[in-house]
Amino acid sequence: MLRVVLALVLLAIGSASVAQERGPLRIEITEGVIEPVPIAVPDFLTDDPALAARAAEIAGVVRADLAGSGLFRPIPADAFISQVTNLDSPVQYADWQAINAQGLVTGKLIGADGKYTVQFRLFDIFAETTLGEGLQFTAADTAWRRLAHKVADAVYSRITGEGGYFDSRVVFVAESGPKDARDKRLAIMDYDGANTRYLTQPGDIVLAPRISRDGGQVLYTSYATGRPRVTLIETETLATRVLDEQPGSMTFSPRFTPDGQGVLLSLSERGNTDLYRLDLAGGARTRLTEAPSIETAPSFAPDGERIVFESDRSGNQQLYVMAADGSGVERISFGPGRYGTPVWSPKGDLIAFTKQHRGRFHIGVMRPDGSEERLLTASFLDESPTWAPNGRVLMFTRETPGAAGGAQLFSVDVTGRNLRPVPTPGPASDPAWSPLQE
Amino acid sequence: MTRLAVLFLAAVALAACEPTNRAPAALPGVAGDPTSAAFFRAAVGDRVLFAVDEATLGTQARNTLEAQARWLIENGGYNAVIEGHADEQGTREYNLALGARRAAAVKEFLVARGVADGRLDTVTFGKERPIEICSEETCYERNRRAVTVIAAGAGA
Structure with missing residues (x-):
């Protein structure tokens, strides 16, 4: 029988005490339909009001990438209890747990000299921890979709252990x-x-x-x-x-x-x-x-x-x-x-x-x-x-x-x-x- | 036997009406002039058909090609490009190779009947230029074809 090893293992949702009866999250893609993982990707932050629309668009592309993979289900923003207002503020895990978000992606857009920099972080909500280091990508502002794809690739890669494919x-x-x-x-x-x-x-x-x-x-x-x-x-x-x-x-x-x-x-x-x-x-x-x-x-x-x-x-x-x-x-x-x-x-x-x-x-x-x-x-x-x-x-x-x-x-x-x-x-x-x- | 009969009927049907010729290099001419490209298309018959996945020339195809060879020998001022085609039931690159094989089968036959090799060129269109666009065997059998397109030659 088929032994294509497609165990897309959700990485290291550690054995943290707060795991609330949940074992390590594991997606094994075999032949059946799997349930996409609920994930929250709020519109990205920005200090520049002129960039707010673009920051929202970038988060939208990240959501579309993740949803398009069939492995994730972005949670609609109107279900959010917590609002992310600052990249460095502590995450209110309980609020995200309450809407069953298993992952949270936060990001911030900075614009200068025709370039955009996107900083982002990925959180494992039920382990109450960050998943990997925060990262940032910089590109010409016209290449803003590529920044979004790079964020989505990093998220996909960290959670599945496989390489990404969105920035292609x-x-x-x-x-x-x-x-x-x-x-x-x-x-x-x-x-x-x-x-x-x-x-x-x-x-x-x-x-x-x-x-x-x-x-x-x-x-x-x-x-x-x-x-x-x-x-x-x-x-x-x-x-x-x-x-x-x-x-x-x-x-x-x-x-x-x-x-x-x-x-x-x-x-x-x-x-x-x-x-x-x-x-x-x-x-x-x-x-x-x-x-x-x-x-x-x-x-x-x-x-x-x-x-x-x-x-x-x-x-x-x-x-x-x-x-x-x-x-x-x-x-x-x-x-x-x-x-x-x-x-x-x-x-x-x-x-x-x-x-x-x-x-x-x-x-x-x-x-x-x-x-x-x-x-x-x-x-x-x-x-x-x-x-x-x-x-x-x-x-x-x-x-x-x-x-x-x-x-x-x-x-x-x-x-x-x-x-x-x-x-x-x-x-x-x-x-x-x-x-x-x- | 059934297939041969079908092929024969299809060939008769083709010969009965003026075939559409989409080749950009098609020469003008009057069908009534036996030395014209139009006569070749309408009266001699410019195409032969093939069975699925085959490049073998059947009886009807060989009869058509005998007539093509006679006409080409009598009208030495023309060259010809033989276009090989496939129906859509195949992968794209395989069908290019299959069309090349069909065009070459026609060229080999014409050369064996005395047409100078240098007068005949071949090209494959794979499944890229069907003449019939339905997705049924009645269309497919007319798309699995090699068409001899008369072109201006050295003496024309």
Whole structure:
């Protein structure tokens, strides 16, 4: 049975005497629905009345992040008994205990010279103690949402013991127009759908982007030359460069190598598709597979030593793992149906994939050796999973059937809980989640 | 047998009406002129269909391609781009590879029938450019196609 160790353990609600019969708080995400933890995040304080609205907005983003994870339930402000008026005043634990808040986040916004600093503290209400040291983050005032995400990441991380994922970005394909003439543009947004910016112009077909570790570059497949070509775009200058432009061939399915110096891609020549590694600086190309079948959708393990990919060498799409140099290929998927688009988790412990079986599409996860397969979603068409930086949440494309069908981004956690749409300005597909921002 | 019959009927239906051609490079012309690209599309038949997940050419497809090869040899001033397509029931990148495989199957057949290799280019659109937009087999079977798009050649 499933032994994905997803015990998200609420940290160290010490054995403090005041624990009021409560044992250490522990969330074990297995297969059942868990009850989100009630948490109070009052609007942040500020000494500058002109910043009050922004301080409230920042706390609002923290609440939205925590609620969106499915692990927390922010308590509405009108239920509060105590009001936080000073970051340094003692917390009235009894007042928060009375409304069953298990955690309390207090914060203060300070503005100076076009910069914001947010100070915050996290309290374990029933242990009557702070959880970790107070922290502060500083950023340009225009980046205020990032400050909120950093606070939420710290809270999530302290309470679950897992890394956070809120201060991250997602590159995706913004779609418009009818199904038989769909226009596709690359776009980038915050993980929660805020701050969308388009990277390419209308009038092209762009597919399946991937973002570099530092967020500065995006690889994707473009039809700007009339045929699919792997293209690199700089996210700041929007300068583009077509990679490996060999006559007669087509390239797609690009992925950065973990060191960011190279690209894995599929190259199709005379109808045969194989995997290659391309050196970004020098352009040197190394062939990794040589088979008459389709080899595509590669994904590096985070340590860079192995690659998972899909191949139809057995007669239909299945998943295979090989060494980074292409040696030692082993099939890992053996269940009924077809398996594609494998993506190695940033933690290394799981591989996410798209599965087609009996006319339905699923997003699933399995161990890198193929064991413990687990399907997380089911619909007419789910595909292209991408991992959150902490390896605990996936985003993917869901498309609805028929002439009016459209694509939308969804997220789900690795246990199949907390399935929810991701807000985008319009139809969207092919998400690629960035690492946590520096 | 049933599948072949369905494919055949679909091909007849396609041949009966003027197929929509969305290729930007499509050449103008009058269907009545047997040397025109319009004639090629309407009378010769510019597309062949494939079974699910297959790039194998069936009897009907081979008949169409025999006619395409004859026309291309007789009209040596044209080149052609063969576009391979897939239906929506597949993952995006796999479908790109599948479309490439279908386009290559058509090109190989035409070259084997005597069309010069250098006159034929291939491109895959995967599932990005369906011509039918319903999510049923009646639409899917027409989307699993390779379309020979006539383009201006060296002698045109």
